[in-house]
Amino acid sequence: MRLYIAEKPSLGRAIxxxxxxxxxxxxxxxxxxxxxxxxxCIGHLLEQVEPxxxxxxxxxxxxxxxxxxxxxxxxxxxxxxxxQLQVIKKLLKQATDVxxxxxxxxxxxxxVDEVLDYLKLDDARRHSARRLLISDxxxxxxxxxxxxxxxxxxxxxxxxxxxARSRADWLYGMNLSRAYTLLGQQAGYRGVLSVGRVxxxxxxxxxxxxxxxxxxxxxxxxxxxxxxxxxxxxxxxxWQPSEACQRWLDEEGRLLSRGLAENVxxxxxxxxxxxxxxxxxxxxxxxxxxxxxxxxxxxxxxxxGMNAQEVLTLAQSLYEKHKVITYPRSDCRxxxxxxxxxxxxxxxxxxxxxxxxxGAVSGADLKRRxxxxxxxxxxxxxxxxxxxxxxxxxxxxxxxxKLYGLIARQYLMQFYPAAQYAExxxxxxxxxxxxxxxxxxxxxxxxxxxxxKKPEAESRATLPELAPGSQWPCRGGEIKDCMTxxxxxxxEATLLQAMTGIARFVLDDTLKGILRETDGLGTExxxxxxxxxxxxxxxxxxxxxxxxxxxxxxxxxxxxxEQASYPDMTAHWExxxxxxxxxxxxxxxxxxxxxxxxxxxxxxxQQGGVPPSLRNLPAVARKAPVRRRRKTAxxxxxx
Numbered sequence: 080m081r082l083y084i085a086e087k088p089s090l091g092r093a094i095x096x097x098x099x100x101x102x103x104x105x106x107x108x109x110x111x112x113x114x115x116x117x118x119x120c121i122g123h124l125l126e127q128v129e130p131x132x133x134x135x136x137x138x139x140x141x142x143x144x145x146x147x148x149x150x151x152x153x154x155x156x157x158x159x160x161x162x163q164l165q166v167i168k169k170l171l172k173q174a175t176d177v178x179x180x181x182x183x184x185x186x187x188x189x190x191v192d193e194v195l196d197y198l199k200l201d202d203a204r205r206h207s208a209r210r211l212l213i214s215d216x217x218x219x220x221x222x223x224x225x226x227x228x229x230x231x232x233x234x235x236x237x238x239x240x241x242x243a244r245s246r247a248d249w250l251y252g253m254n255l256s257r258a259y260t261l262l263g264q265q266a267g268y269r270g271v272l273s274v275g276r277v278x279x280x281x282x283x284x285x286x287x288x289x290x291x292x293x294x295x296x297x298x299x300x301x302x303x304x305x306x307x308x309x310x311x312x313x314x315x316x317x318w319q320p321s322e323a324c325q326r327w328l329d330e331e332g333r334l335l336s337r338g339l340a341e342n343v344x345x346x347x348x349x350x351x352x353x354x355x356x357x358x359x360x361x362x363x364x365x366x367x368x369x370x371x372x373x374x375x376x377x378x379x380x381x382x383x384g385m386n387a388q389e390v391l392t393l394a395q396s397l398y399e400k401h402k403v404i405t406y407p408r409s410d411c412r413x414x415x416x417x418x419x420x421x422x423x424x425x426x427x428x429x430x431x432x433x434x435x436x437x438g439a440v441s442g443a444d445l446k447r448r449x450x451x452x453x454x455x456x457x458x459x460x461x462x463x464x465x466x467x468x469x470x471x472x473x474x475x476x477x478x479x480x481k482l483y484g485l486i487a488r489q490y491l492m493q494f495y496p497a498a499q500y501a502e503x504x505x506x507x508x509x510x511x512x513x514x515x516x517x518x519x520x521x522x523x524x525x526x527x528x529x530x531x532k533k534p535e536a537e538s539r540a541t542l543p544e545l546a547p548g549s550q551w552p553c554r555g556g557e558i559k560d561c562m563t564x565x566x567x568x569x570x571e572a573t574l575l576q577a578m579t580g581i582a583r584f585v586l587d588d589t590l591k592g593i594l595r596e597t598d599g600l601g602t603e604x605x606x607x608x609x610x611x612x613x614x615x616x617x618x619x620x621x622x623x624x625x626x627x628x629x630x631x632x633x634x635x636x637x638x639x640x641e642q643a644s645y646p647d648m649t650a651h652w653e654x655x656x657x658x659x660x661x662x663x664x665x666x667x668x669x670x671x672x673x674x675x676x677x678x679x680x681x682x683x684x685q686q687g688g689v690p691p692s693l694r695n696l697p698a699v700a701r702k703a704p705v706r707r708r709r710k711t712a713x714x715x716x717x718x
Contacts, residue, residue, distance in 0.1 A: 081115040082174035083211065084167060084191050086181040089406065091119035093216040094180060097225065107166035118170055120181075124160035125193055127249050128153045142261050146254045146681045148674070152246060154197055168198050177204055179231045180211040184459040185660060186602075188234050189241035210234050214457050215415040216405075240660040247652065247673050251276050254677055258684040259638060259693075266689045268696040271616050272635045276649055277601045278609045279636075282618055283644035284577055285569050286628040286636040295565035300333040301340040302561060305514045306554040307352045307507060309543055313554070316352070316507050316514035318343060329563075337558070344556030347509040351550040355513075356506035359544055363499050366492035366526035368412035368451050369462035372603040373579050375407075375485065380572035382531075383481055384624055387571050387607035393482045394463070401475065402468050403432060404486055409460035410603040413453045422494065424467035429487045431469035433480065436487055439529050443494035451493050464490045488529050495526035503542040509553050518542040568625040571610065578606055600646055630696055637692035640680060 085091035091109065095102060099112030108118040130137035130147050132155075137147060156164050171177070177200065181187035195205065208231040213224045255274035263272045303318040318340075320328060327336040334340060370378070375394065379385040385393070394407035422445045430440040451462065465487050475483060503518040520541045521527070545551070569577070578600040601609050610626070613619040618632035628636075636644050655672075658664035 080174050081176040081178060082170050083115070083117040083178040083180050084194070085117065085119040086187050086190055087121065088119050090180060090182075090213060090216065091117045093213070093218075093221050094211070094225075097218050097222045107163050108170060116170055116174070118167055119163070120167075120190060120194060121160060121163055123190055123193075124157055124164045124167075125154040125197055126157045127245075128155050130253060140257050140261055142258060142685050145258055145685070146674075146677045147250065147257075149246075149250070154193065164194070164198075167194060171195075171198055171200060174204070177208045178211050178228065179208055179234075180213065182459040183212040183214055185237040185241040185244075185656075187459060188237040189245070192231075192235075192238040193242075206232070208232075214459055215417065215461055217415060217417045217421075219417050220415055236660050236662050239666050240656045243659060243666050243669050244652070244656055247670070248276055250673065250677060254681055255639075255643065255684075258681055259635060262638070262684060262689050263634075263693050263696065266693045266696060267698055268631070268634075268693060269698050270631060272631070272638075272693075273612070273616050273618075274635070274639065274643065275609075276652065277605070278613055279639065279643055280646040280649065281574070281578060281600055281609060282613055282628065282632050283636050285574065285619060285626060286633050286644075288566060288569055289628045289633070292565045292568060297562045297564070298329075298335065299337070300329065300335055300561050300563060301337050302334070302559040303340045303343055304557045304559070305347055305352065305507065305509055306557055307514075307516075308552050308554055309545065311543060314505065314516050314542065314551075315557075316505065316516040318556075319513045319515055321511075321513070333561075333563070337560075340556075340558045343512060344558060347512065347553050348555035350509050350553050352507040352509045352514070352553045354505060354545045354547050354549050354551070355508055356504065357545050357547050358502075358504040359542075360502050361499060361522075362502050363497040364525075364527075365497045366449055366495060367489065369414065369464050369489050369493065370486055371410050371412050371462060372408055373410070373575050373606065374412065375463060375482075376607065377572045377575050378485055379482060380570060380575070380624075382485065383478070385478070385482075386610070386621070387575060388611045389478075390482065391607045393479055397475075397479055397483055397486075401470050401479070403428070403466055403470055403475075403483060405462075405464055405466060406460050407463055408604040409458075409463055411456070411458045411460055412451070412462045413456040414451050414461050414464065415457050416452050416454050418461070418464075419448060419452050421467055425465050426491065426494075428467050428469040429465050429491065432465070432472060432475070433484055433487060434472060436484070436491070439488065439491050442528075443491050444496075445494055447494050447496070449493040492526040492529055495529065496523070498525040498527045499523035501541060503544075505542055505545060507551075516542055568622075568627060570624045571626060574610070574626055575606060600649060634690075634692040634696045638690035640683060643680065 083091070083094050085094060095109040095111055095117040098115060098117070101112055103110040105116075108116050110116050132153060133147075133149055136144055177195070179188075179191045179195075181189075181191040195208070200208075209228040210231040210233065211224055211228050213221055215221075252273070252275045256272065259272040259274055260270075263270065304315045305318065307314040307316055320332075320334060324334075324339065327334060327339050329335055368374075372391065372394070376385075376387045376390045379390045380387070391407070394404065397404045398407050426440045426443055426445065430437045463486055465483070472480070499522045501518075501520045501522050505516045507514045507516075518541045567573070600606075610619070613632070614621060614626075616631075617629055618635060619626050620629050621627075642648055655664055655669050659666060659669060
């Protein structure tokens, strides 16, 4: 009997669907017509044991016992996973062949491999195990994948890379969370000061933004527009200060001297404006790609004020309960080419689920193929799109309908033409000064017709086609008094954008490229949980649509070494983990390097005493448990 072990039930059912019939559903598995069996995990079925499982002294938190070190790692069944683990164990005893069908990424590789290790699969079957790589649940794609299975041994480095990341995150979070929580307690703080490789740089982003806002001092600056008369009206052209004016500009090129603006305005009044450049062109804007989870969370926050966790919960309901969208925890915005054939069925399902989109469905050109259909860019999962399944409109809650509507519109946009614009640019010289006017008008809305707001609102006035060299009278200059504004506080949308584009926040410029090639801070599946954890621990708080740091969060960031509160360390880790996956670096040196870093960080915490930033934190009502370690250890983050 061949046993297929999928990462999740939906993948298991997709595999069974293309295997011989008839099928017989069992408890946590499906028996197919030729006697083979398909079973599945439910995400990770195993988790790390608590520190006290390695040494009883770790049950009590003490600075002197840090750093926690582990020589022989142990796993235990995750809550809710023990039953399915027993199902797999029983089926493994009967199996002659094993097929690993985890997701085609490093986490998917580890997820099934760790189950095989935990259940002590014998060497012979481990040696012969096959790897099934499926990124698309379309039957044709699954059938192709079944024909192209490889040896599971080829993917061992992926599993080792994921294992190194998991263990390193556990050690880092466990040691530093204990260290700084204990230092906080010495200062009278009764909360948990949790530290993680991902969550702490995220907290650092918010703390530094809040402090920039608090310390911001508004400064006046000035804009000067030349008012140039032509046959059909007046053109406003913005003055471009020359190199000679640099000392009156700030770092962003804003003019700080009103006197200079007044001087230029007086000199250009009544002078001829000579056209230097006259550009007029048509431009187009392609439809945005379908959603990844982060992109969906960002847009849902902007449109409806939904937080990241709420979006994930609603998306899971649309996927698992209603089955009207595809797998939601995806980091990909592309679609397999095979899915193009389902466009008719999917769009009809959209019209039935949300009748208000019937017009948008009718206007879709299902022969149009956007850039979204690209097999080479599909990763472990494809973009989030509607499925061909329809439900009655009243079956969805109000919020579910709103989220489904976002996903459906984004999918329908793939069958609409690009938005067409008329762009124009005029450059004038008046005396010795240069002035620029720009115009942009939406000619054909294309996919933008599906946006809730009217696309015309984004258009700037068109400019006349003036011949280069022609001269037009300048009526004078108009000065606008402006004030610099503080940076905006993070919302969940802008913080998620910062997490996915984290490269611009590193201190070491040489690391920017590494982070650009990764998914940023956290993963699609963990970002919402990270934000919730920071709020739950009292390190962040929600104020309307914004996320602000609390005194506890600020105190923690200032207490930590700089390397712990910036994303640079994540970039270092990602580079080494990728090297492990590509057989260019080893697990042992990675963990040895981590051990040295942790020792240095913990020693600094032990010898430095209570940091000044923790001495005046407000006590919180909920005490940080010290003796009931089992409960607290579960809450200590791995990231």
